[in-house]
Amino acid sequence: MMPYLSEYAGNPSSIHEMGRLARDALENARRQVAMLINARPRRIIFTGGGSEADNLAIKGIAFALQSKGKHIITTTIEHPALLGACEFLEKNDYRVTYINVDENGWLDPERLRIAITEDTILVSIMMANNEVGTILPVKELSSICHETGILFHTDAVQAVGKIKVDIQELGVDMLSLSGHKFHAPKGVGALYVRKGIELEPLIHGGKQESRIRAGTENVPAIVGLGKAAELATYSLLDSVRICKLRDKLEEGIRNLVPDAYAESDSPRPTW
Numbered sequence: 001m002m003p004y005l006s007e008y009a010g011n012p013s014s015i016h017e018m019g020r021l022a023r024d025a026l027e028n029a030r031r032q033v034a035m036l037i038n039a040r041p042r043r044i045i046f047t048g049g050g051s052e053a054d055n056l057a058i059k060g061i062a063f064a065l066q067s068k069g070k071h072i073i074t075t076t077i078e079h080p081a082l083l084g085a086c087e088f089l090e091k092n093d094y095r096v097t098y099i100n101v102d103e104n105g106w107l108d109p110e111r112l113r114i115a116i117t118e119d120t121i122l123v124s125i126m127m128a129n130n131e132v133g134t135i136l137p138v139k140e141l142s143s144i145c146h147e148t149g150i151l152f153h154t155d156a157v158q159a160v161g162k163i164k165v166d167i168q169e170l171g172v173d174m175l176s177l178s179g180h181k182f183h184a185p186k187g188v189g190a191l192y193v194r195k196g197i198e199l200e201p202l203i204h205g206g207k208q209e210s211r212i213r214a215g216t217e218n219v220p221a222i223v224g225l226g227k228a229a230e231l232a233t234y235s236l237l238d239s240v241r242i243c244k245l246r247d248k249l250e251e252g253i254r255n256l257v258p259d260a261y262a263e264s265d266s267p268r269p270t271w
Contacts, residue, residue, distance in 0.1 A: 001185070001227075004220040011216055013208060022219045029226025033190055036229040037156075037175065038166040045191045045209045046222050050157040050178030051081035052202075053191040054124075056213070057153045057174045058085040060199030061122045062094055065151075069119030070094045073112065077101055077134075078126055082155055095119075104263075105134035113144050122151050127175075128159040132263045135163070142171045151197065157181055157189075161232035163239065173197055179221070184228035188221035 004025060010018030012026045027041070034041040047053045062072065074086055076098045086096045097115045101107045112123065123145050127138050142152040153174040159165050160175075161182025167175055175192040179185060193199065193212070205214030253260050 001220040001224045004223050009219075012219060013206065013216065025223050026217055026219055029222045029229075032226035032229045032233075033177075036165070036233050037160060037177070037192060038168050039192050040195075042210070043192055043195060045193055045212050046217055046225075047189045047191055047213060048218075049187055049189040050079070050155070050176050050181075051189075053176035053178070053189045054079065054081040054155055055085045056191055056199060056202050057176060057193075058082060058122070058124060059089065059202060060212075061151055061153070061174075061197075062089050063200035064198050065121040066094075069121040071097070071117055071120045073097045073099065073115050073120060073123040073125075075099045075101060075107060075125055077105055077129055077131070078124070079130055079155055079157065082124060082126070099125075101134075105129050105132045107136055107141070109137055109140045109144055112141055116145075116148060116150065120148075120150050122153060124153040124155065126158070127154045127156040127165070128163070130158045133158075135159070138172060139170050142173070146171065161228070161236075164236060167192055167194075179225040179228060182228050182232045184225040185221045188218060188225045190225070 004022065008018060008021045008025070010016070010022040012019060012023040030041045030044050034044050045056070047056060058072070070093060072086060072089065072094060074082060074096065090096050099107065099111050099115055107125065123141070125136060125138065125141055128135050138154050145152040151173045153176070154170070154172050155176045156165055157176055157178040158181065160177040173194045174197065176189065178189040199212055201212050201214065203214045208214055208217060250262065
């Protein structure tokens with residue numbers, strides 16, 4: 001990051017040499033982040049963090065598709081960033097359904113199917129819960145949405161960089177991630193947006209980030225995000241060892257404390 005705070009501190013929208021160097025670094029970081037989630041680089045929109053990415057996804061779709069409907073579905077266990085965006089929309093004549101989960105934080109996909117109505121335009125359900133660690137069945141949930149042409153967004157902030165996240169396998173339309181969850185700087189994140197989806201921008205002005213997020217990009221932080229994504233891509237190869245350590249720790253606790261139980265005793269990834 002350091003060179004982009006000093007000798008390469010150009011504006012990536014400028015056409016002079018220093019600007020072009022900054023632009024090259026920006027696009028390289030976009031490729032690195034895209035590789036982490038198996039996406040095309042041009043589908044990555046840099047944001048100021050996970051909260052902004054969530055707000056851009058929820059509000060961006062709500063405003064863009066309001067003529068088709070004003071019903072959004074989410075869960076009661078989402079991050080405050082997403083719940084806050086939904087509360088804002090409720091104050092502006094949108095209707096939000098909050099689906100409950102069970103005692104393990106697990107969501108039965110059939111609950112989603114029942115909640116869908118004719119005016120549902122978006123479903124947003126997190127991939128990994130930030131309190132108890134439950135990993136939700138995003139692939140199945142997004143498939144249910146696509147049966148009726150409804151867009152699906154997942155807040156994958158707690159998952160990206162920790163477990164395998166492949167947007168091609170998941171079939172999601174939008175995905176939020178935050179850099180500081182996998183050792184990038186604080187205050188930088190990204191939103192994956194599938195081709196063909198139009199969002200109403202939250203920030204208007206210049207043509208940056210495919211006209212979706214105006215404002216000069218924070219190049220040093222984005223470079224840091226890219227490098228962290230590159231490192232995370234390779235560190236995921238060590239997930240099998242980490243899973244074994246997790247299981248060993250849990251077994252030891254259960255042996256020492258027979259009444260102990262896993263807070264989110266739901267299906268787990270084994271990689």
